[in-house]
Every structure is written in C-alpha cells, then in structure tokens.
Amino acid sequence: xxxxxxxxxxxxxxxxxxxxxxxxxxxxxxxxxxxxxxxxxxxxxxxxxxxxxxxxxxxxxxxxxxxxxxxx
Amino acid sequence: xxxxxxxxxxxxxxxxxxxxxxxxxxxxxxxxxxxxxxxxxxxxxxxxxxxxxxxxxxxxxxxxxxxxxxxxxxxxxxxxxxxxxxxxxxxxxxxxxxxxxxxxxxxxxxxxxxxxxxxxxxxxxxxxx
Numbered sequence: 001x002x003x004x005x006x007x008x009x010x011x012x013x014x015x016x017x018x019x020x021x022x023x024x025x026x027x028x029x030x031x032x033x034x035x036x037x038x039x040x041x042x043x044x045x046x047x048x049x050x051x052x053x054x055x056x057x058x059x060x061x062x063x064x065x066x067x068x069x070x071x072x
Numbered sequence: 073x074x075x076x077x078x079x080x081x082x083x084x085x086x087x088x089x090x091x092x093x094x095x096x097x098x099x100x101x102x103x104x105x106x107x108x109x110x111x112x113x114x115x116x117x118x119x120x121x122x123x124x125x126x127x128x129x130x131x132x133x134x135x136x137x138x139x140x141x142x143x144x145x146x147x148x149x150x151x152x153x154x155x156x157x158x159x160x161x162x163x164x165x166x167x168x169x170x171x172x173x174x175x176x177x178x179x180x181x182x183x184x185x186x187x188x189x190x191x192x193x194x195x196x197x198x199x200x201x
Contacts, residue, residue, distance in 0.1 A: 037164065038156060038157045
C-alpha cells in the first residue's frame with residue numbers, strides 16, 4: 001500500500017502487538033527528498049489513510065528516511 | 073467541520089507561544105506514553121513551553137488540528153508557529169540534535185541515552201595519603 005503510493009520506496013513493517021493493528025513502519029523513499037519529517041510522515045499517513053478509516057490500523061509508528069542515491 | 077471559534081483560539085495560541093505542546097494530560101501528569109515522551113525530551117532540553125491538555129476537548133481539538141495542520145493525533149509540538157511533529161518525530165529530531173537546533177538551545181551532553189539519569193559530576197579520583 002505504501003509502496004504503491006510511493007514508487008521506489010523501501011518499506012519495512014513491524015507488528016508491535018502481534019494483532020496487526022499497532023504497526024511500526026520504516027519507510028525509505030526518494031519522494032522524501034527535500035521534505036521536512038512532518039511532510040514525510042504526512043505522505044505515508046495519506047497512503048494508509050483508508051486503513052485507519054476502516055479501523056484495521058489503530059496506531060502507526062513511523063520512521064522515515066531518504067535513500068542514499070547514486071549521487072551521494 | 074471544526075468549531076471555528078475554537079480554531080481561531082488555537083491559532084492564536086500557536087502564534088503566541090514559540091514552543092507549544094498539545095498533549096494528553098499535563099507535563100506534571102501525562103496521561104499518555106507518547107505525550108510523556110515529548111515532555112521528557114523538552115525537559116532534557118530545558119526549554120520553556122506552553123502545554124495544552126487536549127483530553128477535555130479531544131474530538132473538537134482533533135478536528136481543529138486536522139484543519140490547521142492536517143494532523144489528527146496527539147501529542148503535537150509546534151515551534152515558531154509550525155507543527156514539528158508528534159512523539160516519533162520529536163524523539164528522532166532530539167537524538168539527531170535537530171530539535172535543539174530548531175529550538176535554539178544547546179544539545180545536552182549524553183542526550184543519546186534519555187533514560188539514563190544524569191551522572192553526578194564528581195571530582196576526579198584521588199588517592200589520599
């Protein structure tokens with residue numbers, strides 16, 4: 001879902017409770033370049049909004065980063 | 073749609089307070105682990121901040137912050153009129169030193185281990201004769 005919204009993103013999901021509703025996502029996406037952390041989180045949260053709205057996710061803890069590109 | 077009177081009041085508070093925390097509970101008695109984490113970070117940086125307990129008006133405030141900042145969850149830390157983030161972002165920025173920079177304060181020594189109590193700064197060891 002996150003990968004679909006952010007092509008090229010690397011996403012790792014950790015299930016914090018085992019119930020699959022409190023998740024931690026570690027997302028590295030080229031789209032984050034130049035964005036503040038809050039805007040990076042907004043992008044990811046927007047991508048999974050429907051899952052919050054339907055109640056299948058209660059909490060999502062996020063860590064975002066920009067992948068080290070070939071230019072670096 | 074959010075209560076426009078409340079929204080205006082919140083916008084005034086954000087403008088009036090350089091550092092403003094919307095949290096569940098109070099700094100002395102946080103009622104949520106995420107809010108407590110942000111309070112601990114701010115305490116370590118020794119900054120003055122305004123704190124608003126959102127619990128008495130949780131849903132109206134959620135609607136207001138959604139309109140103002142496109143952010144629904146609390147805590148929310150505002151610095152210089154902008155939403156910086158919730159607990160995840162605040163902690164990450166604290167660890168990297170970005171938060172101290174944004175707040176214009178010194179990064180405390182030993183900040184990488186927030187759970188550690190401060191080491192007492194004793195005199196160097198001496199051997200008495």
